[in-house]
Amino acid sequence: MASLELGQAIQGEALMDSYSRGNPSARRIKRVRWGRGTALFLAALYFIVPFYAAMQFCLQDVNGHFTLQTFTQIAQAPGFYSALWLSTQLAVATMAIVLILMVPTMIYVHLRMPRFRRVMEVITILPIVIPPIVLIVGVDGVTPLWLKSSQWLLALIYVVLAMPYVYRSLDAGLGAIDLKTLVEAARSLGSGWVSIIWRVLIPNLRSALLSASVLTLALVFGEFTIASLDGWTTIPVWIYLTPTTNPRINTLVAMMALFGTALVLMLIVSFDRKSHLRRS
Amino acid sequence: MSDLITDTSPSPSGVSDENGSKKSRAGALLRFGRTGAPVLPFLAYVSLGPLLPTIAIINLAFRSNAGKLTLANMKVILCTSNNQACLQYRAGFENSLKLALVTSIVPGILGTFVAYAIATSKHELFKRLTAACSGVLAQFGGVNLAFMFIAAFSAVGGVATHWLADIGLNPWNHGFNLYKFWGVAFVYMYFQLPLMILIISPAFAGLKESWREAAEGLGASTWRYWRHVGLPVLAPAVLGSMLLLFGSGFSAYATAEALTAGTIAITPIQIGAILNGNVLSGEANLGYALGFAMIVILLISVIGYALLRRRTSRWLR
Amino acid sequence: MTTCPTSFADLTNPAYKNEVAINNDPTSASAAFYAVWAASIANGGSYSDIQPGITFFANLNKIGNFVPGGTAATAAAGTTPILIWWDYLQNGVASSVPGWKSVIPSDGTIAAYYTQAITKDAPDPAAARLWEEFLYSSLGQNLFLQGYARPIELPGMIANKTVNQGFLAKLPAAPKGAVTFPTMTQVNTAKATIASNWASAISGS
Numbered sequence: 197m198a199s200l201e202l203g204q205a206i207q208g209e210a211l212m213d214s215y216s217r218g219n220p221s222a223r224r225i226k227r228v229r230w231g232r233g234t235a236l237f238l239a240a241l242y243f244i245v246p247f248y249a250a251m252q253f254c255l256q257d258v259n260g261h262f263t264l265q266t267f268t269q270i271a272q273a274p275g276f277y278s279a280l281w282l283s284t285q286l287a288v289a290t291m292a293i294v295l296i297l298m299v300p301t302m303i304y305v306h307l308r309m310p311r312f313r314r315v316m317e318v319i320t321i322l323p324i325v326i327p328p329i330v331l332i333v334g335v336d337g338v339t340p341l342w343l344k345s346s347q348w349l350l351a352l353i354y355v356v357l358a359m360p361y362v363y364r365s366l367d368a369g370l371g372a373i374d375l376k377t378l379v380e381a382a383r384s385l386g387s388g389w390v391s392i393i394w395r396v397l398i399p400n401l402r403s404a405l406l407s408a409s410v411l412t413l414a415l416v417f418g419e420f421t422i423a424s425l426d427g428w429t430t431i432p433v434w435i436y437l438t439p440t441t442n443p444r445i446n447t448l449v450a451m452m453a454l455f456g457t458a459l460v461l462m463l464i465v466s467f468d469r470k471s472h473l474r475r476s
Numbered sequence: 477m478s479d480l481i482t483d484t485s486p487s488p489s490g491v492s493d494e495n496g497s498k499k500s501r502a503g504a505l506l507r508f509g510r511t512g513a514p515v516l517p518f519l520a521y522v523s524l525g526p527l528l529p530t531i532a533i534i535n536l537a538f539r540s541n542a543g544k545l546t547l548a549n550m551k552v553i554l555c556t557s558n559n560q561a562c563l564q565y566r567a568g569f570e571n572s573l574k575l576a577l578v579t580s581i582v583p584g585i586l587g588t589f590v591a592y593a594i595a596t597s598k599h600e601l602f603k604r605l606t607a608a609c610s611g612v613l614a615q616f617g618g619v620n621l622a623f624m625f626i627a628a629f630s631a632v633g634g635v636a637t638h639w640l641a642d643i644g645l646n647p648w649n650h651g652f653n654l655y656k657f658w659g660v661a662f663v664y665m666y667f668q669l670p671l672m673i674l675i676i677s678p679a680f681a682g683l684k685e686s687w688r689e690a691a692e693g694l695g696a697s698t699w700r701y702w703r704h705v706g707l708p709v710l711a712p713a714v715l716g717s718m719l720l721l722f723g724s725g726f727s728a729y730a731t732a733e734a735l736t737a738g739t740i741a742i743t744p745i746q747i748g749a750i751l752n753g754n755v756l757s758g759e760a761n762l763g764y765a766l767g768f769a770m771i772v773i774l775l776i777s778v779i780g781y782a783l784l785r786r787r788t789s790r791w792l793r
Numbered sequence: 794m795t796t797c798p799t800s801f802a803d804l805t806n807p808a809y810k811n812e813v814a815i816n817n818d819p820t821s822a823s824a825a826f827y828a829v830w831a832a833s834i835a836n837g838g839s840y841s842d843i844q845p846g847i848t849f850f851a852n853l854n855k856i857g858n859f860v861p862g863g864t865a866a867t868a869a870a871g872t873t874p875i876l877i878w879w880d881y882l883q884n885g886v887a888s889s890v891p892g893w894k895s896v897i898p899s900d901g902t903i904a905a906y907y908t909q910a911i912t913k914d915a916p917d918p919a920a921a922r923l924w925e926e927f928l929y930s931s932l933g934q935n936l937f938l939q940g941y942a943r944p945i946e947l948p949g950m951i952a953n954k955t956v957n958q959g960f961l962a963k964l965p966a967a968p969k970g971a972v973t974f975p976t977m978t979q980v981n982t983a984k985a986t987i988a989s990n991w992a993s994a995i996s997g998s
Contacts, residue, residue, distance in 0.1 A: 327727030334529025753821025
């Protein structure tokens with residue numbers, strides 16, 4: 197313990213010295229900047245290296261020369277278009293259902309039942325408790341045959357999986373706009389509820405809605421477990437199970453699914469001017 | 477429907493009613509029923525969606541093939557008899573838990589540092605871009621991620637492996653194996669790290685700059701600040717987030733399946749092999765029992781997360 | 794890779810480090826399961842004993858030759874150049890991937906057959922039966938032949954001259970000797986053995 201006090205005394209002395217010497221905060225800031233830079237650099241390295249390596253893998257031919265023919269080979273790969281069509285249909289259906297379900301609910305909750313938000317947060321965490329591998333098994337046990345043989349069952353399940361992300365996105369978006377004032381103003385001007393939601397709130401929530409949609413899109417184009425166990429060939433299932441003559445095709449489609457959505461989301465965020473306004 | 481804005485009814489947060497709490501609680505319930513009606517579709521979907529299948533799983537986990545109630549499945553997966561046939565499931569759980577722990581602690585700590593680095597940046601656009609990036613990367617996983625890593629790091633033909641081999645650092649020669657435990661953990665980091673950054677970033681808002689300045693004014697060094705102010709405030713948030721990462725790492729199936737073609741012995745893969753493979757048959761209820769066990773473990777971790785989060789929100793007010 | 798292996802024993806050659814794979818996992822994919830069984834026969838096992846096969850692959854794993862995550866896709870990519878798989882499926886891929894060679898190992902082979910079943914609760918059992926009729930007609934059997942598999946009616950079709958000669962010519966040589974199949978009991982025992990022993994054998998390194 198004595199050494200601790202000694203250490204503190206020395207530190208205090210050093211601090212007093214540095215005060216007299218000039219700018220301690222500036223030195224601290226410089227150290228922080230180095231530490232921050234290193235952390236960010238290492239993180240960036242870990243994320244970029246596999247991406248770059250995989251892209252190089254995809255855009256090579258058998259001799260290692262750069263080529264774009266992998267893209268044309270995708271178009272000719274068997275089953276690609278039907279998988280793409282299925283995934284697209286599911287993505288659109290999931291987005292529609294989840295937004296129709298959640299947007300009015302969340303607007304209502306934010307306006308009228310603010311304490312319910314905590315409950316909603318807990319509810320939206322619940323899908324995490326049930327891993328998809330277990331969920332699909334249970335779903336197979338309870339769904340009636342007519343639903344089980346339909347591809348739309350996947351969309352219904354994806355809505356449950358997408359819910360936490362959509363909730364987060366909408367919650368942040370609704371928190372950033374001054375909901376009460378907007379609604380009050382619209383009401384005082386004589387607007388009906390549908391009109392308020394459609395013409396006032398949704399345009400203001402544009403970026404939150406877009407982010408939620410892109411996250412749902414990413415989910416549908418990345419989800420393998422449920423689709424494969426349910427027997428449907430969506431894009432991820434196609435990537436895994438189709439032995440094409442050139443596996444660069446499979447990998448390239450995987451990369452496009454991964455990073456296409458990332459790119460779109462980053463564009464949305466870059467062009468959005470309102471998200472930095474936060475209610476304090 | 478009453479006007480949403482001019483809400484004159486007393487808020488459910490509890491009007492001080494001298495006539496006893498019973499009246500206000502019943503009143504609150506009634507009020508919820510009236511005002512809560514529009515929330516019902518959401519509640520219905522959310523409860524039907526995950527809950528009905530869960531009930532089916534719990535039911536089937538405790539039934540034999542003939543349909544009779546039994547604890548036999550539970551006995552097998554808990555492997556109390558040390559019988560050779562059931563050791564694999566115990567090994568599966570051990571591997572799954574180990575994988576979940578590793579991919580929650582390591583990204584947890586690293587993610588906190590990276591998130592701090594981002595949070596203390598002065599560039600708004602950078603912060604928003606990294607937030608968006610984290611959002612999408614946290615969703616990565618499964619087949620797409622596995623294929624990317626195979627293309628980059630496989631032993632024969634991996635592009636990054638070639639680069640490293642050219643500078644004499646071929647990881648495969650030093651014990652690295654993409655398709656075994658540590659390789660899978662390495663790949664899991666790709667979505668666990670962004671997930672951590674995503675979850676922990678709001679917590680830094682609760683660490684007020686004024687506290688830092690006050691501490692410095694009182695003569696505290698950086699280390700003392702963190703030890704007495706920063707870490708205690710952040711600890712519940714970090715721990716809670718790590719619990720969420722634990723859940724995510726524990727339940728991941730597609731990534732491990734695509735990466736190892738189902739050869740790694742973790743519980744989700746075993747469930748897949750029992751219920752969807754074409755080698756084992758007639759053991760479906762065992763698969764349900766394994767699923768039930770997974771749900772219990774995940775429930776515990778989510779409850780832990782919720783409790784820790786309540787402690788965290790104290791600082792964010 | 795310059796020299797292709799011709800037997801299971803060849804696979805232990807250090808030149809094949811990190812190159813040998815089975816298609817998928819033996820506890821969930823039939824092709825992989827039979828691959829281990831064939832290795833077992835090559836190493837002193839039999840239809841009643843699959844353990845030598847598990848030991849063989851455990852050893853292969855320990856010396857670093859075995860790669861767990863193999864599929865047809867990784868083999869075509871070159872990331873797992875040696876793949877142990879059904880011959881009829883290999884021949885299907887060989888026609889489209891240049892340089893692919895399909896070899897039947899000289900020291901251990903195994904055969905299996907596919908069966909079709911109609912589920913009791915099928916919504917349209919009559920349609921299912923018609924489908925099965927088609928599969929076992931000469932038209933259906935010739936389609937199997939086109940896929941390099943040996944249809945069950947092949948001897949009869951050769952006798953009746955209903956077989957498609959072009960497809961028959963492309964069929965690789967049948968393995969020497971009579972082809973036998975393990976019984977259901979033996980299959981079930983083997984499955985139980987592999988389910989409990991495979992994972993620990995492979996991960997132990």
